[in-house]
Amino acid sequence: MQTPKRYTVTAALPYTNGPIHIGHLAGVYVPGDIYARYLRLQGRDVIYVCGSDEHGVAISMKARKEGITPQQVIDKYHHIIEQSFQNFGISFDVYSRTSAAIHHETASAFFRKLYEEGKFIEETNEQLYDAEANQFLADRFVTGTCPKCGHTEAYGDQCEKCGSSLNATDLIQPKSTITGSTPILKQTKHWFLPLDQYDVFLREWILKGHQHDWKPNVYGQVKSWLEDGLKPRAVTRDLDWGIDVPVEGAEGKKLYVWFDAPIGYISATKEWAQKTGNNWEPYWKDQDTKLVHFIGKDNIVFHCIIFPAMLKAEGSYILPDNVPANEFLNLEGNKLSTSKNWAVWLHEYLQDFPGQQDVLRYCLTATAPETKDNDFTWKDFQARNNNELVAVFGNFINRVAVLTQKYYQGVVPTPTEFTEVDEATLTELRAYPAVIADSIERYRFREAQQEMMQVARLGNKYLADEEPWKLIKENPERVQTQMYVALQIAAALSSLCEPFLPHTAKKLQLLLGLTKPVAWSAVAAENALIAAGSTLGEAQLLFQKIEDETIQKQLDKLEQTKQDNQAPVASIAPAKELCTYEDFSKMDLRVGTIIAAEKMPKADKLLVLQVQTGLDTRTIVSGIAEHFTPEEVVGKRVTVLVNLAPRKLRGVESQGMILMTNDANGKLVFMQPAAEDVEDGAVIS
Numbered sequence: 001m002q003t004p005k006r007y008t009v010t011a012a013l014p015y016t017n018g019p020i021h022i023g024h025l026a027g028v029y030v031p032g033d034i035y036a037r038y039l040r041l042q043g044r045d046v047i048y049v050c051g052s053d054e055h056g057v058a059i060s061m062k063a064r065k066e067g068i069t070p071q072q073v074i075d076k077y078h079h080i081i082e083q084s085f086q087n088f089g090i091s092f093d094v095y096s097r098t099s100a101a102i103h104h105e106t107a108s109a110f111f112r113k114l115y116e117e118g119k120f121i122e123e124t125n126e127q128l129y130d131a132e133a134n135q136f137l138a139d140r141f142v143t144g145t146c147p148k149c150g151h152t153e154a155y156g157d158q159c160e161k162c163g164s165s166l167n168a169t170d171l172i173q174p175k176s177t178i179t180g181s182t183p184i185l186k187q188t189k190h191w192f193l194p195l196d197q198y199d200v201f202l203r204e205w206i207l208k209g210h211q212h213d214w215k216p217n218v219y220g221q222v223k224s225w226l227e228d229g230l231k232p233r234a235v236t237r238d239l240d241w242g243i244d245v246p247v248e249g250a251e252g253k254k255l256y257v258w259f260d261a262p263i264g265y266i267s268a269t270k271e272w273a274q275k276t277g278n279n280w281e282p283y284w285k286d287q288d289t290k291l292v293h294f295i296g297k298d299n300i301v302f303h304c305i306i307f308p309a310m311l312k313a314e315g316s317y318i319l320p321d322n323v324p325a326n327e328f329l330n331l332e333g334n335k336l337s338t339s340k341n342w343a344v345w346l347h348e349y350l351q352d353f354p355g356q357q358d359v360l361r362y363c364l365t366a367t368a369p370e371t372k373d374n375d376f377t378w379k380d381f382q383a384r385n386n387n388e389l390v391a392v393f394g395n396f397i398n399r400v401a402v403l404t405q406k407y408y409q410g411v412v413p414t415p416t417e418f419t420e421v422d423e424a425t426l427t428e429l430r431a432y433p434a435v436i437a438d439s440i441e442r443y444r445f446r447e448a449q450q451e452m453m454q455v456a457r458l459g460n461k462y463l464a465d466e467e468p469w470k471l472i473k474e475n476p477e478r479v480q481t482q483m484y485v486a487l488q489i490a491a492a493l494s495s496l497c498e499p500f501l502p503h504t505a506k507k508l509q510l511l512l513g514l515t516k517p518v519a520w521s522a523v524a525a526e527n528a529l530i531a532a533g534s535t536l537g538e539a540q541l542l543f544q545k546i547e548d549e550t551i552q553k554q555l556d557k558l559e560q561t562k563q564d565n566q567a568p569v570a571s572i573a574p575a576k577e578l579c580t581y582e583d584f585s586k587m588d589l590r591v592g593t594i595i596a597a598e599k600m601p602k603a604d605k606l607l608v609l610q611v612q613t614g615l616d617t618r619t620i621v622s623g624i625a626e627h628f629t630p631e632e633v634v635g636k637r638v639t640v641l642v643n644l645a646p647r648k649l650r651g652v653e654s655q656g657m658i659l660m661t662n663d664a665n666g667k668l669v670f671m672q673p674a675a676e677d678v679e680d681g682a683v684i685s
Contacts, residue, residue, distance in 0.1 A: 004290035005320075006045035008283045010265045011035050013053035013098065013297040015060040015363070018079040020084050021343035023336040024296075026257035027326040027362040031445050032294035033090050034365070034401040035130040037499040038440045043518055047283055050085075051103075051268045052078045053098030056257045057140040061177065063241075067637040067672025068593075070241045074099055076635050078583055084346045088357050088504050093555040094266035094275075098260060103267035107260045108246040110314060117249050119313045120191040121232055128156070129186035136238035137168055137183050139257070144171030148447060155317055157258070158298065165225070165301045167234070190253070191245070192232035198309040199230050205319065206304065215443070217297060217371065218325050222304045232308060235259040262307040266317075267639075284317050293323045300325050322441035331376050332558060341561050344554075351429045352554070358501040359385045359543070365449045365500060378551045385546050388453065393504075394543040396459040397493070398503055400486045401539040407472060412487055413480040422485050426460050426526075429455065429492055433520040436496060443630045449500045452493075459489040483530065489527035491518050504542055505539070513537045589659070589684035590641040597630035602649055607633065612657070613642055614681015621654035627668040639684060 011032040016436035036048035054074040062069045071681040074097070074574055077124075082095050096103065114120055128137040135141070146154035150161035156168030168174065169185075176183050194670050206214075214222075235256045236245050242254030266284055273280035282556050283289055293303045303323050331335065336343050349360060363381045366388075367374050382477060404410060418426075430453050439448035463486055468479040471619040490508070495518040498505035509517060513536045518529050592613040600606035605623045607630060620640070626631075659671035 003044075005286065006283060006290070007039055007047070008265075008289055008291045009039070009046060009048045010291075010293050011050040012046070012293075012299055013051050013090075013261055014081055015056050015058050016054050016074040016081065016097075017056070017058040018077060018338050019080050021330045022210045022331070022346070022347040022349075022360070022364060023340070023343070025088075025346065025360070026329040026374075026376070027296040027370055029085070029090050030234050030361055030364050031324065031368065031443070032325065034445050034448070034499040035292070035294070035440060035443070037091060037502060038437070038526055039494065041498060041517070042437075047093045047269060047272060048091060049094055049096075049265050049268045049272070050090075050092050051094070051098065052262050053257070053261045053264065054078070054097055054099045055318045056256070057138060057239070059191050060239070060241045061140055064178070067670065068411055068635055071099075071516070072635045080248050080347055080373050080489045080631075087350050088346060089361075091502070094268050094272035096111055096229050096264065096271050096386065098264045098267075100267065100271065102271050102274075103260075104243050106270060107243050107255060107263045109261070109406070110263050110266075110310075111255060112246050114193075114310075114313050115191070117313075119193070120235070121194050122189065122191055123232075124187055124189045126169070126185035127188050127238070128174055128176075128183040130178055130181060130183050132179040132181050133176065135178065136186070136188060137174070137178075138237045138239060138269065139168070141175050141177050142168050142171065142183065143177055144174035144678055147172055150418075153424060161288060162264065162300060164344060166398060167318055188238055189249075190234045190236045190238075191250075193228040193235050193259075193306070193309060193313070194232045195305065195309055196232065201312055202226060202230075202305060202309065210322075214322060215324055215371070217327060218300055218304065218323055221297070225301055229307070232449065260305060262310070287318060289318055291318050291320045295323060295325045297327050298571060322443070324557070327371065327373045329364075329367070329369050329374055329376055332555075333375060338508045340565050342565075344557070355503075356451060356544075358504045358677070359389060359546075359613050362389060362449070362501060364403060365445055368446045370444065370446055370491060378554045382548075382551045389543040389626035390545050391499075392453060392460060393456040393493070395543060396456050396463070397508065397511070397542055398571060399463055400459070400483070400537075401536065404483055404487065404536055405539055406480065407468075407483065408478075408571070410535045410536040411537070412472060412530055412532050413483050415481040415484040416477045418481060418485075421462075421466070422481060425458065425485060426488065427597035428458060429431050429489055429525070430524050432492070433524045437520070440499070445500075452496050452500055455489065455493050455496055459493070461485060462489070487512070488529050492523045494518055507542055510537045511542075585588045586643075587641060590642050591678050591680055591682040591684065592638050592640040592642075593680050594633050594636045594638060599625055599630060600650055600652070606649065608652055609633065609658070611638065611640060611658070612680050613640055613656070614679060616644075617643065618655040619652065620658060621649040622658050622660075624658075624660065624668065636670055 009032060012028050027400050032048065036046055039046040052074065059073055061069050063073045072389055078097055085092065085095060091586050122425035126305050128142055130137050137156060140155050142156040143153055145152050146159035146162060146164060148164040149159060151159050154166060154171060157164065158165055174183055203226060211219065237256050239254045243260050245253040245255060256271060260524060264505050269280045269283050285453045295303050306522055308319050311319055311621045331342060331344060362385050366384055432451060440453060466482045468482045474480050491512055494505055494508040494512060494514060512530055513534055522529060590613050592611045594609050596610035596611050598608050600608050605625050607622050607625045609620045609622055611618055613621050641657040641659065660668055664670055
């Protein structure tokens with residue numbers, strides 16, 4: 001097969017309604033990063049694209065829950081997600097966001113073109129409507145029983161248990177997630193993409209064209225969907241958050257998030273092109289470009305049927321060559337859950353394990369759910385670090401560095417005569433680039449990483465068999481060759497490990513004194529990867545052993561989460577003594593927003609808050625530090641008692657009080673203003 005001229009690699013756009021956790025990393029971002037890094041090492045023209053998905057119903061739900069605006073939600077989590085990706089080492093060429101003007105323009109133009117060419121069906125039909133909330137119920141605003149598998153908590157757009165894509169009206173016994181009421185049916189007008197008209201195209205393209213190169217889980221799910229029969233899919237919604245439908249007669253309607261989100265790949269590429277001075281079009285419109293989508297299994301239908309149908313309808317775009325979706329990663333035997341806080345959050349991992357990004361990358365790749373759901377455990381994480389990264393990879397490099405410093409003052413020795421063992425070892429080494437590349441090209445990243453680790457094992461076996469430390473006095477010439485061969489293996493590892501362990505690769509290059517990365521083609525050739533006479537850099541340990549106490553802290557954190565989730569519903573406190581209206585009317589309650597927060601020095605329970613009350617910005621000291629971090633509370637809409645007499649707490653004057661309560665599980669939560677659109681300073685009466 002001819003090598004493509006360029007590659008466009010996309011990773012599923014994360015919802016900005018929460019941070020990134022290990023399930024996201026294992027399913028999408030680490031595999032995509034391995035692939036993109038590998039392509040760059042081959043000298044291929046590649047762009048790795050991602051960005052925040054900021055228009056989903058999940059955003060509106062999060063905003064309602066936290067008592068803030070959708071814009072405040074996306075600004076908060078976009079920053080957290082983007083920073084986490086950067087700190088972890090995910091090498092996106094561009095990380096954009098769907099709230100960007102360039103995305104609104106691109107998505108609107110895409111819709112308008114299809115609309116003007118008559119590619120949509122306009123229909124007025126009945127949709128679920130919450131009369132109490134005065135709102136149509138799209139997607140995540142409604143739950144019910146899945147008509148396909150009977151799961152009782154399916155959403156209005158998808159059942160997360162069986163993966164079926166749904167319409168809200170498909171649900172059995174639907175219930176509004178806003179008020180809990182049973183919705184009614186009410187007429188509304190929408191535009192539909194007639195997927196049934198693309199049935200022949202999709203069958204030809206997928207069932208015949210990709211039967212053998214798509215992963216079985218992807219091909220099987222798409223085949224099943226096609227066999228069930230395709231139906232028109234609404235591409236607009238009755239919502240108050242998202243991209244306006246850009247045609248007359250569509251006032252108050254927004255683009256369906258699964259219409260606008262995948263176009264985000266295109267708009268992100270445009271943003272990258274503007275910043276770098278490149279032309280974006282070849283990456284999306286040249287048939288000699290290979291388009292690859294990295295996603296989780298819950299997004300298969302959207303990337304393999306709906307988005308390709310959109311691209312086909314538009315007419316000028318290439319179609320994905322592959323969609324290597326992964327299954328789900330569980331945590332300690334249970335399904336990852338954002339709502340239940342059952343997760344290992346990336347930003348928290350980076351705080352708890354500073355400088356150990358590659359340990360998590362390695363473990364997630366080793367346990368990647370490539371063909372079936374898999375389980376992450378902290379004990380396995382510890383074992384893989386200690387028994388593989390430290391004892392195999394790190395041990396080999398440390399031996400080579402220490403012996404070279406000891407015998408040759410850190411200078412690569414000149415080899416003498418090569419034995420059959422030396423030649424056989426170097427020959428085996430030269431085969432690994434092709435072996436690893438073959439696994440990566442087939443999207444078998446777990447297998448590819450195992451082959452990379454075999455290179456370290458090759459080095460360990462060579463040193464253990466040759467025992468240079470025993471020969472150094474009686475046959476120093478032989479040891480020169482032994483150490484030279486061992487250093488070639490180490491230099492090869494500095495390149496071959498880069499897609500999997502990028503931070504380690506940089507450390508290893510510095511340790512070996514390499515001024516530039518070793519090319520994979522050089523590893524496969526009969527040339528020196530690190531020349532005799534070269535000087536090594538300063539020796540350092542690549543990996544550190546992880547002790548039991550460190551792992552126990554993580555297990556304790558999860559156990560506390562489990563207990564919190566199982567906590568009994570808090571009992572209702574009895575009513576207090578009667579007060580008069582005059583007593584109550586003295587309290588001045590206002591809507592406010594927390595704009596800054598910090599821990600009170602030497603006080604475990606106190607946060608010092610800066611609160612915008614509409615009247616002013618004032619300091620309020622609140623005893624909530626054991627329940628919230630400063631970062632969590634910034635942006636919160638709150639209820640403030642503004643005429644409470646000032647009081648000094650640890651030398652800081654507190655000028656009011658934030659109203660709090662406990663939820664059904666006894667967890668401390670903010671008393672939030674009921675309306676989202678009220679301004680700071682609005683009186684609560």
